[in-house]
Amino acid sequence: xxxxxxxxxxxxxxxxxxxxxxxxxxxxxxxxxxxxxxxxxxxxxxxxxxxxxxxxxxxxxxxxxxxxxxxxxxxxxxxxxxxxxxxxxxxxxxxxxxxxxxxxxxxxxxxxxxxxxxxxxxxxxxxxxxxxxxxxxxxxxxxxxxxxxxxxxxxxxxxxxxxxxxxxxxxxxxxxxxxxxxxxxxxxxxxxxxxxxxxxxxxxxxxxxxxxxxxxxxxxxxxxxxxxxxxxxxxxxxxxxxxxxxxxxxxxxxxxxxxxxxxxxxxxxxxxxxxxxxxxxxxxxxxxxxxxxxxxxxxxxxxxxxxxxxxxxxxxxxxxxxxxxxxxxxxxxxxxxxxxxxxxxxxxxxxxxxxxxxxxxxxxxxxxxxxxxxxxxxxxxxxxxxxxxxxxxxxxxxxxxxxxxxxxxxxxxxxxxxxxxxxxxxxxxxxxxxxxxxxxxxxxxxxxxxxxxxxxxxxxxxxxxxxxxxxxxxxxxxxxxxxxxxxxxxxxxxxxxxxxxxxxxxxxxxxxxxxxxxxxxxxxxxxxxxxxxxxxxxxxxxxxxxxxxxxxxxxxxxxxxxxxxxxxxxx
Numbered sequence: 001x002x003x004x005x006x007x008x009x010x011x012x013x014x015x016x017x018x019x020x021x022x023x024x025x026x027x028x029x030x031x032x033x034x035x036x037x038x039x040x041x042x043x044x045x046x047x048x049x050x051x052x053x054x055x056x057x058x059x060x061x062x063x064x065x066x067x068x069x070x071x072x073x074x075x076x077x078x079x080x081x082x083x084x085x086x087x088x089x090x091x092x093x094x095x096x097x098x099x100x101x102x103x104x105x106x107x108x109x110x111x112x113x114x115x116x117x118x119x120x121x122x123x124x125x126x127x128x129x130x131x132x133x134x135x136x137x138x139x140x141x142x143x144x145x146x147x148x149x150x151x152x153x154x155x156x157x158x159x160x161x162x163x164x165x166x167x168x169x170x171x172x173x174x175x176x177x178x179x180x181x182x183x184x185x186x187x188x189x190x191x192x193x194x195x196x197x198x199x200x201x202x203x204x205x206x207x208x209x210x211x212x213x214x215x216x217x218x219x220x221x222x223x224x225x226x227x228x229x230x231x232x233x234x235x236x237x238x239x240x241x242x243x244x245x246x247x248x249x250x251x252x253x254x255x256x257x258x259x260x261x262x263x264x265x266x267x268x269x270x271x272x273x274x275x276x277x278x279x280x281x282x283x284x285x286x287x288x289x290x291x292x293x294x295x296x297x298x299x300x301x302x303x304x305x306x307x308x309x310x311x312x313x314x315x316x317x318x319x320x321x322x323x324x325x326x327x328x329x330x331x332x333x334x335x336x337x338x339x340x341x342x343x344x345x346x347x348x349x350x351x352x353x354x355x356x357x358x359x360x361x362x363x364x365x366x367x368x369x370x371x372x373x374x375x376x377x378x379x380x381x382x383x384x385x386x387x388x389x390x391x392x393x394x395x396x397x398x399x400x401x402x403x404x405x406x407x408x409x410x411x412x413x414x415x416x417x418x419x420x421x422x423x424x425x426x427x428x429x430x431x432x433x434x435x436x437x438x439x440x441x442x443x444x445x446x447x448x449x450x451x452x453x454x455x456x457x458x459x460x461x462x463x464x465x466x467x468x469x470x471x472x473x474x475x476x477x478x479x480x481x482x483x484x485x486x487x488x489x490x491x492x493x494x495x496x497x498x499x500x501x502x503x504x505x506x507x508x509x510x511x512x513x514x515x516x517x518x519x520x521x522x523x524x525x526x527x528x529x530x531x532x533x534x535x536x537x538x539x540x541x542x543x544x545x546x547x548x549x550x551x552x553x554x555x556x557x558x559x560x561x562x563x564x565x566x567x568x569x570x571x
Contacts, residue, residue: 028109030166031058031155032175037106038150039183042066045148048206049191052180057172058155059163065149071120073127073141080118080131082108107150113162114155120148133158177202178248179258181216185239185281186256188212209239217244227321229313234290236317239281251281254291259302263431267311270476271318274532282314307431308478315476375537377530386533393560395541400517401549402536407469408513408550414449414467415509432461433478436485443488450484450512473516480516487512510550 028034035052042050045068055061071079082105110116111131119128123146130138156162166172173196180194180202188209194202204215213224225240252264264282292303304310378387381396388395432440432454440447440461444454451467463477470480491508540547540555547555 028113028155030175031062031172032179034058034062034110034114034152034155035064035176036179037110038062038064038152039180041106042068042148043183043187043190045069047147047190049193050183051193051195052176053195053197054173054176055197057167057169058176059166059169059172060154062152062155063149065147067145067147070122070126070146070148071118072122072125074125076118076120076127076129076139077136080107080111080116080129080136110152113159114157115153117151117153118148119144121146182251182253182258182281184212184216185209185251186253186258186283213241213244217241220244225321227317229317229320231309231313231316233287234309234313235285236313237283237285238317238321239283240275240321241279241281242276244279246279249279251279253281253283254293254302255284255286255288257293257302261301263304263307263311264314267314267318267476270315270471270474271322274322274474275318282317284310284313286310308433311431311476311478375534377533377537386536388533388537390541390558393558393562393564395537395556395558397533397537397540397556398549398553399536401551401553402540402555403473404513404517404549404551405547405555406536406539407473407516408509410467410469411450411509411512414451432463432481436481437461439485439489440481443485443492446488447481447484452481452484469513469516475516483516484512487515513550 028037031054035054035058039050039052042064045066047066047068049067051065053061053063053065107116107118112134115133116131117128118130119142120126121142121144126142126144128138128140128142129136156166167175177194180192184192184202184204188204188211189206191206192202192204193200202215204212209226210224213222220243222241222243225242227238227240229236250265250268252259252261254261264284268280268282286304290305292305374391375395376389378389381387384399386397386399388397440454447454451465451469452463453465455462455464463481466477466480470477473480475483487508491511549555
């Protein structure tokens with residue numbers, strides 16, 4: 001065997017300069033990384049006002065000034081050295097981090113890839129220090145106000161290859177602006193200003209959440225709604241900003257720290273369509289020892305001690321945000337006032353017209369075209385029915401029966417050996433409760449035939465995909481799984497093996513469709529939007545044979561215009 005020495009392979013210790021550049025690459029990826037680290041340092045220093053100035057998107061200059069606690073002349077050399085921090089002092093502190101920073105590497109990493117100058121004072125003593133590409137070049141006393149100003153020039157000038165991967169100045173500036181917008185939402189009581197050169201492009205002067213929303217979307221007609229939920233010490237607040245323009249609809253925060261989390265986005269995927277078009281900010285407040293923030297180089301991701309409990313909290317908060325009643329109007333027409341129907345008038349319509357219809361402004365609104373069929377959604381009537389105007393007349397749709405039919409067809413296709421319709425949970429994995437794992441493994445093949453995809457990772461079983469009927473019925477992944485397991489258990493207990501296979505499949509599809517629809521919070525509370533109602537109609541109408549639910553009930557009834565005229569004496 002050829003030895004490593006004979007092959008000419010050499011292992012050697014990297015020079016400190018190269019080690020520093022590699023470490024800096026983990027912390028400092030682009031101008032946004034610098035702004036994020038410096039602003040978070042300001043917040044940790046209890047600053048009430050943070051001002052950011054950039055030039056060329058931050059590539060040529062980033063300057064962050066604050067009125068926080070500041071540093072003394074003696075502390076400055078230590079602050080720019082590696083692994084120096086005032087925020088933790090023991091291994092136990094890592095288990096309950098309450099500050100943004102804690103690794104003591106931000107200033108050191110930034111200084112290694114730029115020309116960095118710091119002016120800081122703690123109110124008693126102050127100093128100035130200049131670091132050029134990792135080397136301290138100058139240090140002096142400074143007699144300014146309390147607070148800190150950090151200027152970062154010529155980012156990555158000593159690492160030209162890194163500059164090639166940056167966006168243009170506009171793209172880098174947009175990322176910085178979006179980060180500061182998020183900080184305004186997370187810390188609405190504090191002041192944030194962003195300047196491009198000397199021009200202010202974002203200014204929030206504190207004052208609370210409503211003031212922050214107004215500052216971020218000036219000139220836009222927006223509405224702010226807040227939904228909250230609690231589970232013991234855990235709390236979730238969902239900010240819903242309707243009418244706001246943004247390329248990012250969903251923003252996630254854990255203890256006011258902006259994060260990206262696949263589990264939380266997976267939960268959002270089940271609700272976003274029903275929550276309507278808006279900007280959403282989900283704010284989780286968790287005990288420090290419940291979340292591990294030390295799992296990502298830039299602290300952009302976190303790990304939860306109990307992911308299932310966090311998902312349950314988020315689901316509860318999102319569910320509470322769903323509208324209890326739906327506004328109904330012709331497409332493109334704004335709702336103006338409620339139509340009041342007294343009991344006598346309602347009785348005159350045969351008891352069909354239900355409270356909750358709203359009248360729209362404008363006249364002659366054109367109906368929507370659904371699969372080549374003109375249809376106008378009129379609203380909810382009675383208990384669980386929806387009314388449409390179609391060319392042939394007035395169509396009354398049984399919502400529960402309609403979804404039951406659609407779910408039945410989807411389940412049947414999977415059980416007959418076809419490809420069950422399923423969808424990934426936004427690329428994420430959804431943890432399965434420990435108490436269900438044994439049943440899941442017992443019925444794994446049956447669950448996969450229904451559209452569930454399972455995966456084991458680090459000793460934990462998780463859902464990777466779920467049937468589409470779960471989302472259509474507003475069932476979160478775990479609820480859909482429980483419904484399927486319950487049906488599989490009961491079918492197994494009934495010992496139906498003597499039945500022909502086609503009858504067993506039919507019975508399973510029939511029973512599971514009914515059980516899933518009964519479990520649906522959307523059908524139970526009539527939480528269906530106008531767009532969903534029209535999509536539902538498109539899947540069922542027109543049909544050569546009027547479809548029925550698995551129980552044999554028709555899913556809709558069509559009253560022709562001829563019949564309407566005859567009943568009103570106008571035939």
